[in-house]
Amino acid sequence: xxxxxxxxxxxxxxxxxxxxxxxxxxxxxxxxxxxxxxxxxxxxxxxxxxxxxxxxxxxxxxxxxxxxxxxxxxxxxxx
Amino acid sequence: xxxxxxxxxxxxxxxxxxxxxxxxxxxxxxxxxxxxxxxxxxxxxxxxxxxxxxxxxxxxxxxxxxxxxxxxxxxxxxxxxxxxxxxxxxxxxxxxxxxxxxxxxxxxxxxxxxxxxxxxxxxxxxxxxxxxxxxxxxxxxxxxxxxxxxxxxxxxxxxxxxxxxxxxxxxxxxxxxxxxxxxxxxxxxxxxxxxxxxxxxxxxxxxxxxxxxxxxxxxxxxxxxxxxxxxxxxxxxxxxxxxxxxxxxxxxxxxxxxxxxxxxxxxxxxxxxxxxxxxxxxxxxxxxxxxxxxxxxxxxxxxxxxxxxxxxxxxxxxxxxxxxxxxxxxxxxxxxxxxxxxxxxxxxxxxxxxxxxxxxxxxxxxxxxxxxxxxxxxxxxxxxxxxxxxxxxxxxxxxxxxxxxxxxxxxxxxxxxxxxxxxxxxxxxxxxxxxxxxxxxxxxxxxxxxxxxxxxxxxxxxxxxxxxxxxxxxxxxxxxxxxxxxxxxxxxxxxxxxxxxxxxxxxxxxxxxxxxxxxxxxxxxxxxxxxxxxxxxxxxxxxxxxxxxxxxxxxxxxxxxxxxxxxxxxxxxxxxxxxxxxxxxxxxxxxxxxxxxxxxxxxxxx
Ligand code: SF4
Numbered sequence: 001x002x003x004x005x006x007x008x009x010x011x012x013x014x015x016x017x018x019x020x021x022x023x024x025x026x027x028x029x030x031x032x033x034x035x036x037x038x039x040x041x042x043x044x045x046x047x048x049x050x051x052x053x054x055x056x057x058x059x060x061x062x063x064x065x066x067x068x069x070x071x072x073x074x075x076x077x078x079x
Numbered sequence: 080x081x082x083x084x085x086x087x088x089x090x091x092x093x094x095x096x097x098x099x100x101x102x103x104x105x106x107x108x109x110x111x112x113x114x115x116x117x118x119x120x121x122x123x124x125x126x127x128x129x130x131x132x133x134x135x136x137x138x139x140x141x142x143x144x145x146x147x148x149x150x151x152x153x154x155x156x157x158x159x160x161x162x163x164x165x166x167x168x169x170x171x172x173x174x175x176x177x178x179x180x181x182x183x184x185x186x187x188x189x190x191x192x193x194x195x196x197x198x199x200x201x202x203x204x205x206x207x208x209x210x211x212x213x214x215x216x217x218x219x220x221x222x223x224x225x226x227x228x229x230x231x232x233x234x235x236x237x238x239x240x241x242x243x244x245x246x247x248x249x250x251x252x253x254x255x256x257x258x259x260x261x262x263x264x265x266x267x268x269x270x271x272x273x274x275x276x277x278x279x280x281x282x283x284x285x286x287x288x289x290x291x292x293x294x295x296x297x298x299x300x301x302x303x304x305x306x307x308x309x310x311x312x313x314x315x316x317x318x319x320x321x322x323x324x325x326x327x328x329x330x331x332x333x334x335x336x337x338x339x340x341x342x343x344x345x346x347x348x349x350x351x352x353x354x355x356x357x358x359x360x361x362x363x364x365x366x367x368x369x370x371x372x373x374x375x376x377x378x379x380x381x382x383x384x385x386x387x388x389x390x391x392x393x394x395x396x397x398x399x400x401x402x403x404x405x406x407x408x409x410x411x412x413x414x415x416x417x418x419x420x421x422x423x424x425x426x427x428x429x430x431x432x433x434x435x436x437x438x439x440x441x442x443x444x445x446x447x448x449x450x451x452x453x454x455x456x457x458x459x460x461x462x463x464x465x466x467x468x469x470x471x472x473x474x475x476x477x478x479x480x481x482x483x484x485x486x487x488x489x490x491x492x493x494x495x496x497x498x499x500x501x502x503x504x505x506x507x508x509x510x511x512x513x514x515x516x517x518x519x520x521x522x523x524x525x526x527x528x529x530x531x532x533x534x535x536x537x538x539x540x541x542x543x544x545x546x547x548x549x550x551x552x553x554x555x556x557x558x559x560x561x562x563x564x565x566x567x568x569x570x571x572x573x574x575x576x577x578x579x580x581x582x583x584x585x586x587x588x589x590x591x592x593x594x595x596x597x598x599x600x601x602x603x604x605x606x607x608x609x610x611x612x613x614x615x616x617x618x619x620x621x622x623x624x625x626x627x628x629x630x631x632x633x634x635x636x637x638x639x640x641x642x643x644x645x646x647x648x649x650x651x652x653x654x655x656x657x658x659x660x661x662x663x664x665x666x667x668x669x670x671x672x673x674x675x676x677x678x679x680x681x682x683x684x685x
Contacts, residue, residue: 051648
């Protein structure tokens with residue numbers, strides 16, 4: 001399954017430079033993608049699927065579909 | 080211990096300066112900084128006082144951890160009745176000035192009355208004097224700070240001053256310290272201007288002692304062991320708060336064109352990546368380095384260098400490295416005004432710093448002016464010929480020059496969005512809560528933030544509660560009241576301790592209480608801190624009710640309550656304040672009208 005992946009913040013260099021789609025196994029769940037990125041404190045990162053948030057409880061349950069945009073960013077407070 | 084036990088009181092009308100003992104009972108009940116300043120203001124002034132009247136007081140307050148070895152322990156607050164909101168305000172700043180005041184031996188500085196002539200206050204440990212500022216009046220922060228250091232023949236003196244913004248009583252004028260840090264919000268700089276006080280120079284060499292140094296250092300070390308390796312610290316240190324822009328844009332909570340939209344097409348040109356991308360002109364980047372406040376192990380501050388080819392950078396002072404883009408100023412000058420010109424945004428920020436005006440309120444008021452212009456409520460006749468369309472970067476830079484120095488149509492902008500929109504017949508277009516302009520979070524997707532804005536005692540604020548992570552993971556009204564109430568109480572403690580609010584995302588009150596208990600007299604427990612936070616928040620609330628505000632002021636603009644968001648995670652939704660607010664009142668122990676019940680006041684010893 002091909003997915004679009006965007007990663008913001010201090011760890012964004014962990015992604016391949018071109019912003020194309022990345023091939024993942026068909027049963028991939030969002031939590032697994034964050035694990036694969038080996039992010040420090042990754043369990044606290046925010047995950048959006050097509051702009052909509054995934055709750056902490058659901059990150060290993062939600063099914064993904066070909067072409068989904070997965071957005072991952074670090075937890076941040078304040079601005 | 081922790082506290083210095085002394086207050087410096089300056090009567091500007093009489094020109095008298097006295098030292099007095101800190102009220103120990105109040106310190107035990109209100110901790111310091113924000114809490115203690117609020118207690119003194121409440122006891123010493125009539126909440127109905129006119130903010131620019133000599134009867135209003137201006138309080139600079141440090142916390143028990145200010146000036147200690149605690150990481151980020153360099154903060155001070157300015158507490159007064161705010162000219163933008165008519166509510167109590169407390170504006171927080173970092174840099175080095177607060178720690179210097181503490182090390183000069185003072186917990187607080189209370190300024191009362193109004194000087195007949197412009198003056199500045201010079202403090203050297205236990206000595207203080209008022210000196211004529213005639214030669215500095217009419218000068219910018221960038222001119223006056225080095226001039227005072229030169230005059231005192233001491234480059235290590237720390238200076239907090241106002242620029243022409245504060246002198247012109249811009250309702251959102253800031254007090255700038257150490258050139259690049261500001262007590263920015265709610266117009267504390269205008270209150271200073273109304274008192275004819277140009278600057279406060281401090282030299283402090285007395286140090287700060289703590290009750291149990293060994294235990295204190297152990298607590299400091301334990302807290303750092305949590306903070307230093309955290310992802311949150313990495314993010315703040317590398318990209319600053321500016322990193323937030325990609326997040327809010329992806330989520331659909333980036334206020335755009337006066338909140339008509341929630342995502343901005345120009346983000347890539349002005350985000351945290353853009354400022355580290357080498358530019359064509361000189362191969363350099365907009366961001367030069369990060370910068371830390373006193374005792375900080377994060378260093379979220381940004382220092383920027385404008386593109387030398389940018390026409391506005393032609394004057395020497397704009398070629399230097401100065402305070403750069405963070406999330407709030409970048410949001411306010413960028414998406415909120417529909418502008419994606421990095422040079423114009425950086426220049427606008429330089430001007431806000433140079434003459435001391437709040438970046439958030441300026442940008443959001445500018446956005447309101449732009450919408451008023453686009454619907455024809457303001458014309459070129461009003462603006463002196465400037466076309467205030469969204470996206471017009473030149474309009475932004477022209478207006479910031481005028482606003483920061485109190486000239487032309489800038490005078491109208493300097494009144495803030497609420498007064499501007501009322502004057503031109505469209506009060507609904509002011510994106511404000513209690514008269515203070517929105518920071519960079521649209522409340523339709525971030526419903527906890529909506530409740531936080533509506534109930535913040537100083538008007539719309541993103542730093543008086545901390546619903547961020549929950550808001551980014553759950554778009555619902557459910558459970559928000561609890562998160563907002565709890566985080567408001569926690570932030571009240573953090574602000575009153577002398578620490579910065581940013582590391583508090585990693586630290587619980589258990590980490591903080593270990594430091595307070597080791598530094599201060601008395602027995603401090605986590606439970607006591609929670610109650611102290613709640614007490615401080617309720618005291619601010621009580622001040623506001625006495626000032627004439629009511630539960631009806633706990634609201635948001637109709638756009639947030641009735642117009643659905645056009646895109647993003649909150650698409651089709653409004654804020655849901657009608658659900659969260661009554662729940663919140665109940666949790667707080669307030670009546671349906673938002674008034675603390677007698678039981679609540681008794682429980683909190685108020
Ligand atoms: S985190 Fe940022 S604002 Fe807070 S003390 Fe450190 S440098 Fe200053």
